[in-house]
Amino acid sequence: xxxDLGKYAVEVLTAYGVSxxxxxxxVGLSVQRSRKVRAQLADVEARRDAAR
Amino acid sequence: MSIWEYANPKKFIATTTPLVPWLLGVSxxxxxxxLIWGxxxxxxDFRQGSTVKIFYLHVPSALMAINVWFMMLITSLVWLVRxxxxxxxxxxxxxxxxxxxxxxxxxxGAIWGQPMWGTWWAWDPRLTSFLILFLFYLGYMALWEAIExxxxxxxxxxxxxIVGSVFAVLSRYAVxxxxxGLHQPASLSLDKEENVADVFWYPALVxxxxxxxxFVALVLMRTATEIRVRRIKALEARMRS
Numbered sequence: 001x002x003x004d005l006g007k008y009a010v011e012v013l014t015a016y017g018v019s020x021x022x023x024x025x026x027v028g029l030s031v032q033r034s035r036k037v038r039a040q041l042a043d044v045e046a047r048r049d050a051a052r
Numbered sequence: 053m054s055i056w057e058y059a060n061p062k063k064f065i066a067t068t069t070p071l072v073p074w075l076l077g078v079s080x081x082x083x084x085x086x087l088i089w090g091x092x093x094x095x096x097d098f099r100q101g102s103t104v105k106i107f108y109l110h111v112p113s114a115l116m117a118i119n120v121w122f123m124m125l126i127t128s129l130v131w132l133v134r135x136x137x138x139x140x141x142x143x144x145x146x147x148x149x150x151x152x153x154x155x156x157x158x159x160x161g162a163i164w165g166q167p168m169w170g171t172w173w174a175w176d177p178r179l180t181s182f183l184i185l186f187l188f189y190l191g192y193m194a195l196w197e198a199i200e201x202x203x204x205x206x207x208x209x210x211x212x213x214i215v216g217s218v219f220a221v222l223s224r225y226a227v228x229x230x231x232x233g234l235h236q237p238a239s240l241s242l243d244k245e246e247n248v249a250d251v252f253w254y255p256a257l258v259x260x261x262x263x264x265x266x267f268v269a270l271v272l273m274r275t276a277t278e279i280r281v282r283r284i285k286a287l288e289a290r291m292r293s
Contacts, residue, residue, distance in 0.1 A: 003091070003092055003102075004102075005102040005105075006096070006101055006102050007101070008101050008102045008103045008167055009102070011103055011106070011163050011164070011166065011167055012102050012103060012105050012106060014163055015105075015106045015109060015110070015159070015160045015163045015164065016087075016091070016105075016106075016109065018156070018159050018160070018163075019109040019113070019156050019159075019160060022152050022155060022156050022159075023083070023152075023156075023266070025152070026148065026149055026152045026270065027076075027266075027270065029148075030148075030149075030270050030273055030274050030277075031273070033274075033277055034273050034274070034276070034277045037277050037280045037281055037284070038280060040280075040284055041280045041283060041284050044284050044287045044288060044291075045287065047291065048287055048290075048291055051291065
């Protein structure tokens with residue numbers, strides 16, 4: 001399945017592994033923070049509405 | 053209709069929120085497609101062997117690292133001139149994406165450099181200016197966190213962004229300015245003569261498109277998040293008073 005990478009297999013696979021991990025990290029953190037902040041905003045708006 | 057309408061935070065969120073899942077989906081499809089194409093279906097380079105496959109990650113991430121800073125420069129200038137908060141928050145939202153791209157370019161470059169140049173690192177003009185760009189990203193993010201008043205933070209980070217743009221330019225053109233060092237000139241150019249062979253170029257183009265769209269999706273999502281954070285602070289302050 002994996003093409004024959006010859007003597008540079010470690011370098012190529014490491015580069016792909018690190019890069020994909022970094023991309024997953026930034027997407028994951030962005031989505032997680034977006035969800036958390038949306039929930040916080042909904043909570044604050046609900047408290048404001050209840051206080052009115 | 054004017055672009056400045058989107059400086060209204062509500063309008064910005066209403067317009068961009070439905071776009072983000074689509075942009076994210078298309079960008080991931082392009083990235084997966086481009087990387088599979090490059091990794092599995094392109095030949096090895098006659099000199100660099102299989103390390104040429106690092107090209108599909110290194111070049112797009114390096115391109116993004118520099119261009120994200122330019123996007124931040126434009127939005128910072130818009131903030132300084134027109135005082136649109138969304139603009140300053142977009143710059144803030146872009147910085148973590150930019151630093152990830154810079155780290156990716158530095159790491160993949162080091163991994164590629166070791167077998168090709170015989171060293172992980174050299175104080176070459178392009179590599180050094182890229183490292184300084186990374187430090188500017190760090191400083192930019194730290195400055196946002198360090199200053200409590202958001203408008204003052206936006207002012208100071210905008211100035212830092214303008215100063216850092218010198219290194220963003222150097223990261224791109226250092227090889228041309230100083231004809232020395234290990235790093236080769238640009239691999240991708242509008243000049244067809246200078247470009248890499250088409251067999252490497254087409255999958256690289258798909259990967260670049262994927263990186264660009266991923267950045268657009270993430271920056272829109274993160275800007276909306278920053279707007280919401282500011283709204284939370286404003287509401288809490290109002291409720292306290």
